[in-house]
Amino acid sequence: MYQSLRGQTAIVSGATYGMGEAPGLSSMDLAAAASVRALAQVGLKPSDVDGLFVSVPDDMLSGLTFSEYLGIHPRFTDNNRTGGSAFQIYAHTAAMALASGQIDVALIAYGSNQKSASGKLVQSSRPSPWETPYRPINPVSSYALAAARHMHQYGTTREHLAEVAVAARKWAQLNPDAYMRDDLSIEDVLGARMVSDPLTVRDCCLVTDGAAAVVMVRADRARDLVANPAYLLGAGSATTHREIASMADLTVTAAQDSSRRAYEMAGVSAADIDVVMLYDAFTINTILFLEDLGFCPKGEGGRFVADGGIAPGGRLAVNTNGGGLSCVHPGMYGLFTMVEATQQLMGQCGARQVDGARLAVAHGNGGVLSSQATLILGTEDTL
Incomplete structure (x- = not known):
């Protein structure tokens, strides 16, 4: 049953923005800049996006905020929050929506001004009865x-x-x-x-600002947009x-x-x-x-x-x-x-x-x- 999505969709562009430090820019600013860059690489505009998959650390309703920011009205949005794995899950969901014809252009985006805004690791404030007493x-x-x-x-x-x-x-x-x-x-x-x-x-990751975005379409359109698509297998x-x-x-x-x-x-x-x-x-x-x-x-x-x-x-x-x-x-x-x-x-x-x-x-x-x-x-x- 796992063969149905193989090769039906592809990532046609990927872009980053504000890598390291981007003072004066919000998480949304950064995500938007990476998104516009990724879309422009394949001759698309924000208005072409009808499937939006986005998460930023400081907005629980980022699917709504980002749609407004870009001035678009997507047919499908996803703001699933599983942490750093959310974006791979977005790609899986986008592939299903694209393959079934529910959307035509999927944009997956992320941005964070973590370093310039706070300079600290983002920590969960959720108290745990099992772990908090040990002050991890x-x-x-x-x-x-x-x-x-x-x-x-x-x-x-x-x-x-x-x-x-x-x-x-x-x-x-x-x-x-x-x-x-x-x-x-x-x-x-x-x-x-x-x-x-x-x-x-x-041994610990960096604390930086930065944003990334990828654009996904169906495989039959991918070669019209870019010479070497990255097919989702x-x-x-x-x-x-x-x-x-x-x-x-x-x-x-x-x-x-x-x-x-x-x-x-x-x-x-x-x-x-x-x-x-x-x-x-x-x-x-x-x-x-x-x-x-x-x-x-x-x-x-x-x-x-x-x-x-x-x-x-x-x-x-x-x-x-x-x-x-x-x-x-x-x-x-x-x-x-x-x-x-x-x-x-x-x-x-x-x-x-x-x-x-x-x-x-x-x-x-x-x-x-x-x-x-x-x-x-x-x-x-x-x-």
Whole structure:
């Protein structure tokens, strides 16, 4: 039953705006700028959009606000809020609406002025009777628990975690839009300020401003708009918990389920994938998701990333834009994985371009390893 959406829709453009710092602009300003840029890349205007999928951190009714901002009256809007995984879920929903003829042009957008507005991590104010008494620094303390358990259970080391941060920085140094591009060594990560043991500040994502947008249409229209569309081959999502205290196994995420569904729809496996964009809010994320998406066995993620395994020239191209650790992380990062995956398949990534990239994963994570969503994108010759 998972074959029905395969290759029926495609992302035809992806754009970013305000990467790093964008003082004086609201989250809506940023999302609108990225959206207009993405639409203009394929000769479309806001008035062409009849399916709007948007989330910003400071407006619970952003679907209504953004429609008003753009001056459009979409036939379908979605403001699903699962955190950073929402954008992959938007793409899945958009594919269903497009394939069934309910909409013709889908715009997926996000923007946040998190850095210039507050300079702090956005934290949930929702009190927990199980966690609040222990005074966690969330979200980092929740991910620190997962990291500590993985280290205890599988022998993963802080050096392995540091390898993830260093690899992301090396990719970022090839990306002129990345926010952090200075040199970073394993020793730098290990010696950085401890935030929540075992995670130092360099194991944690950036706090930035930024926006991203992608445009989706049906496959039969995609080639009229762009030479090399990124076809949606597979999509899947899964949710297991809200709070880390309710996570059944701190070393196993719902990415096992979301990726299985996406691979089944796409008719491919992890071994076929050329480029992998993962939601790396913390270094442990990358290790967990590499395992759960099938790129290495459970417990082997640390050893998989060792010795530059996911850095430029390594065994697998992961987070080629620099990821949330070194490129951009304005509160929610999921849409940026989709933009980078699309641009890699379109051959638009310059010095960081992966030669011959045909199949890409864009994976989103929401909450505290709570909601997982996976997209498989491919070039025309993968259809």
